[in-house]
Amino acid sequence: MTLSTYSLGEIQQRINEVRRFLSVTLNIANAHTVEFYTHDVWERFIALPPAEVLSAVAAGGDQQREPASRATGELGTTFGFCPDTKRLVDVCELLRAAQDHTLPGLGVFLKRDELLQELRGMGMKLRSAVAQTGSALEPDEFMNSKKSHEVQSMSEVVACLAQHCRVKQVIDVGSGKGYLSSFLSLQHGLQVYGVDSSSTNTHGAQERNRKLRKFSRAYQQHMRGNGKVEEEEIKPVTVEEEVLNDDRVGNESVEVTAYNPSAEKQSKTDSEVEELFLTSLSVDAMEIPNPRVPPTQLSPEEKEKRKRENLERKARNRSDGSKALFSPLTSFITAETELREIITELEDAVMVGLHTCGDLASNTLRMFVAKPELVAVCSVGCCYHLLSEEFLPEKQAEDLLSSCGFPLSQSLRDQSWFCGRNARMSACLALERVSVGQGIQMESLFYRAVLHVILRDHYSSFKSEKRVGNVYSKTKSFVDYVRRALRRLELDEAKLSDNDIQRYHDTYRERMDEMHAFNMLKVSLAPCIEGLILLDRLCFLKEQENVSFSALVQLFDPLLSPRCYAVVGLKSYDGRPTTQ
Known part of the structure; x- marks a missing residue:
């Protein structure tokens, strides 16, 4: 790679900058919303009125940015905090420092197009499976806009990595419903192994991919001048029709589900949507069947002949x-x-993961480093709250028997650094979405925090590990919410009258702005915490001798997909295939 990227030493320097910032501010991110009133969180950490904080946050995107953050402000503060009281006294300074300690503020990532340009500049022109047809897949016809954006953006990068390394295999870790895997195989002709811990997911992905291939053939028949696709070819089919029209590729085994008349309407709708998606599917990525007469128009003799031909084709596929x-x-x-x-x-392969949860993202990178058959990696993680942390103070000795998800790099391990679960939960917040008005559901958080006050005042078991769960969405009022929550927690609700419960609501309603302002500060810190987690993963790759290139790459539009950064790595590569 000739693209200029940061060295290990430079990444370590950026990590230290973010770590120093978070060492001062992390208490805000680690404050639990449930305990906001019972622990008097606002008074403990903030020395400003909530209106001033909310005003500064609202204007934050329009404020004049300073060229670089300062560790110490004009009032002797550190990132806006008083060194003596440890309380926030200058919210504008905090917000400026937070922006400077995000990945964009640090400038330590590549744009997706920059990476693609570099990979293509290596003399590897991207040749997708549809190159000869001049058409491209349109996944937004069968995925929502978020998933469509993610799959298209990531698959092109993965295809370029595969061609750069001259490999044809991809391992999709945590493949889920198989959207990325199907797109990589159908659009780019790659041999994809989608690995998921859920058998429900893998079976669903297999069925979905089979349908995509089937409907693509129907479309290709249409494209080759055989007329409009017959409606019967996109209807749900009976078991008999399934056998007669079985155009599956290769020797995969898929269970056949009998046709359910009650599901006909939904199945037909799903089929039509899938057909729309496949309006430009590859003719190179799969077998194209000969024009077929709908099964309903076949004579018994023709049905038997077709069934025999399908069985013979399956036998040939298995044998060859x-x-x-x-x-x-x-x-x-x-x-x-x-x-x-x-x-x-x-064989040699590229390992990928699209929004792999918790430790799986870290283990993906560990596997890439350890397995010689993995020549490249492109990993987008999510669910930071599910990461295990090695150096949490409360960690028990037996938990250290397995590898933890954070930290990965020796740089942070040497410092025994930890974030805390609430801070990692905060890292999942989407600053970009909140900034455009897609805010936090404040009322539900407020209800839960006031409930905690009631539990403290009237029930000795308020520290119980039992969870309230999603009660808010089913309630009509705060009184109804509390009643449902008490029943969920198996507590005696007769202790309180409706008036008692409503008084709690009215008392704390006047302080709801405190919670709102505090949560907006947590949102502002979210990308800094996420940035440290991702820098740790990047640093881990840069510490490895067998990794020749590594970078953070922004693959997605953060408004559509907040977890938008991929960790990309390439093994040492001399331009020759590593597997003959």
Whole structure:
């Protein structure tokens, strides 16, 4: 790679900058909303009226930015906090410092187009499976806009990585419903192994991919001048029709589900949507069947002949070793997983993960470093609150037997750094969405915090580990909310009258702005915490001798997909295929 990226030393410097900032501000992110009133959080951490904080946050995007953050402000503050009281006294200074300690503020990531330009500049012109047709897949016809944006953006990067490394296999870790896997196989002709711990997900992905191939053939028949696709070809089919029209590729085994008349309307709608999506599907990525007469128009003799031909074709596929382009597999992946035990035909491959939860994102990078058959990685993590942390103060000794998700880098491990669960939860907040008015659901948070006051005042078990759950969405008022919550917690609700409960609401309603302002500060700190987690992963790759290139790459529009950064890595590569 000739693209200029930060060195290990420079990344370590940026990590230290963010770590120093968070060492002062992390208490805000770690304050639990449930305990906001019982622990008097506002008075403990903030020495300003909530209106001033909300005004500064609202104007934050329009304020004149200073060229660089200062560790110490004009009033002797540190990032807006008083060194003596540890309380926030200058919210504008805090907001400026927070912006400077995000990934954009630090300038330590590449744009997606920059990475693609560099990969293509290596003499590897992207040749997708639809290159010869001059058409492209339109996944927004069968995915929501968020997933469509993610799949299209990431698949192009993965395809470029595969071509750069001259490999044809991709391992999609935490593949879920198989959207990315299907797109990579159908659009780019890659052999994709989608690995997910849920058998429900893998079976659903297999069925969905089979339908996509089936409807793509129907469309290709239309494109080749065989007339409009017959409606019967996109209707749900009976078991008999399934066998007669079985155009599955390769030797994959898929259970056949009998036609359910009660689901006809929804199935037909789903089929039509999928057909729209496949309006430009590749003719190179799969077999194209000969024009077919709908099964309803076949004579008994023709039905029997077609059934025999399908069975013979399956037997040929099994004997010649042909295989599907997308193979969903069920397996729980850890850093110690031996890939060759679950993928017997594994060659050199690119490992990918689209919004892999918690420790799976970290283990993806560990596997990439440890397994010689993995030549590149593109990992987008999510669910930071599910990360395990090695150096949490309350961590028990037995928990150290397995690898933790954070920190990964030796740089942060040497400092025994930890964030805390509430801070990692805060890292999941979406600053960009909040900034455009897609704010936090404040009333539900307020209800929960006031409930905690009631539990403290009237029930000795208020510290119980039992969870209230999603009670708010079902309630009509605060009194109704409390009643439902007490029943959920199996507590005696007769202790309180409706008037008693309503008085709590009215008393704390006057302080609701405190909670609103405090949560907006947490949102402002969210990208800083996420940035540290991602910098730790990048630093981990840069510490490895066998990784020749590594970078953070912004793949997605943060408004559509807040977890928009990928960790991309390439093994040392001499321009030759590593597997013959």
